[in-house]
Amino acid sequence: MKTDIDLRGLFVPLVTPFTEDLRVAPDALARLADEALSSGARGLVALGTTAEAATLTAEEQQTVVRVCAAACRAHRAPLIVGVGTNDTAAAITSLRRLAEDGDVTAALVPAPPYTRPGEAGTLAHFTALAEHGGLPLVVYDIPYRTGQPLSPGALRTLAHLPEVVGVKYATGSIDAATMELLGRPDPGFAMLGGDDAVISPLLAAGAHGGILASANICTADYAELIALWHGGAAGPARRLGAVLARLSAVLFAEPNPAVIKAVLYARGRIPAPAVRLPLLAASGDVVRRALEVVRAPVHRGQEGALM
Numbered sequence: 001m002k003t004d005i006d007l008r009g010l011f012v013p014l015v016t017p018f019t020e021d022l023r024v025a026p027d028a029l030a031r032l033a034d035e036a037l038s039s040g041a042r043g044l045v046a047l048g049t050t051a052e053a054a055t056l057t058a059e060e061q062q063t064v065v066r067v068c069a070a071a072c073r074a075h076r077a078p079l080i081v082g083v084g085t086n087d088t089a090a091a092i093t094s095l096r097r098l099a100e101d102g103d104v105t106a107a108l109v110p111a112p113p114y115t116r117p118g119e120a121g122t123l124a125h126f127t128a129l130a131e132h133g134g135l136p137l138v139v140y141d142i143p144y145r146t147g148q149p150l151s152p153g154a155l156r157t158l159a160h161l162p163e164v165v166g167v168k169y170a171t172g173s174i175d176a177a178t179m180e181l182l183g184r185p186d187p188g189f190a191m192l193g194g195d196d197a198v199i200s201p202l203l204a205a206g207a208h209g210g211i212l213a214s215a216n217i218c219t220a221d222y223a224e225l226i227a228l229w230h231g232g233a234a235g236p237a238r239r240l241g242a243v244l245a246r247l248s249a250v251l252f253a254e255p256n257p258a259v260i261k262a263v264l265y266a267r268g269r270i271p272a273p274a275v276r277l278p279l280l281a282a283s284g285d286v287v288r289r290a291l292e293v294v295r296a297p298v299h300r301g302q303e304g305a306l307m
């Protein structure tokens with residue numbers, strides 16, 4: 001299962017556009033999906049945190065997956081779908097349903113959130129999903145959301161499972177544990193950055209790509225950043241990485257995806273900036289700052305604002 005999946009490059013975890021009265025707007029989602037894939041994204045992530053998956057009904061989740069799958073089919077691009085629950089049996093049921101559709105390349109699965117089952121329980125959870133879910137898995141390592149850290153040894157154990165094809169690495173730092181993983185990469189196991197503000201140094205250290213909410217906005221720039229690092233162009237990569245880190249910092253100044261939606265709305269790309277409770281709309285000040293960064297000239301040898 002492992003060897004024929006190549007997850008190098010940029011994956012965009014799409015927002016779920018809503019109307020002013022908080023209904024899902026599938027046409028706007030289809031446009032975002034097409035724009036992302038036409039602007040250099042390697043693939044899409046449906047039902048990530050950025051999609052507000054936690055507050056979508058089962059029917060809305062199906063709509064989101066259907067729309068993203070159609071765009072990925074049209075562009076021959078891989079589709080990753082988020083499956084996040086602390087109920088192992090329920091996760092297996094969701095994975096099997098997704099596997100039946102035949103459109104999904106892999107599932108993005110966090111350590112069981114909230115329960116904090118410990119590392120052994122977490123490994124048992126992922127092993128059950130790998131053995132019984134019927135889909136390749138990308139482990140989502142995001143302890144600040146799940147409450148469950150994973151050591152490099154645990155990630156290495158998961159990397160050796162044939163069904164586990166990568167990790168979305170969002171531990172909040174690049175440290176000795178990160179370098180231990182990147183220094184001895186496992187074949188068929190992609191390291192994808194998931195902390196937008198530090199994606200540039202993670203790529204410099206050897207990451208295969210990223211799943212980056214910020215790329216809902218400047219898709220081509222994030223795709224270029226990855227291409228520059230993979231092509232060995234350290235100087236331009238460093239300069240672009242610095243500009244994009246400033247953008248990501250302001251996009252994440254308030255809970256994701258409120259600021260990203262406000263910027264997409266201001267740029268006429270979604271019908272409303274609306275987010276569902278418990279998320280609140282972004283504050284005007286942060287949105288103004290984000291728009292200033294998006295419009296600022298990029299210092300990478302050519303003039304012009306981020307795209």
Ligand SMILES: O=C(O)C1=N[C@H](C(=O)O)C[C@H](O)C1
Nearest residue numbers: 013048049050211212213256
């Ligand atoms: O939805 C995602 O996938 C992402 N979510 C992260 C978060 O909200 O913590 C950020 C990352 O860029 C992608």
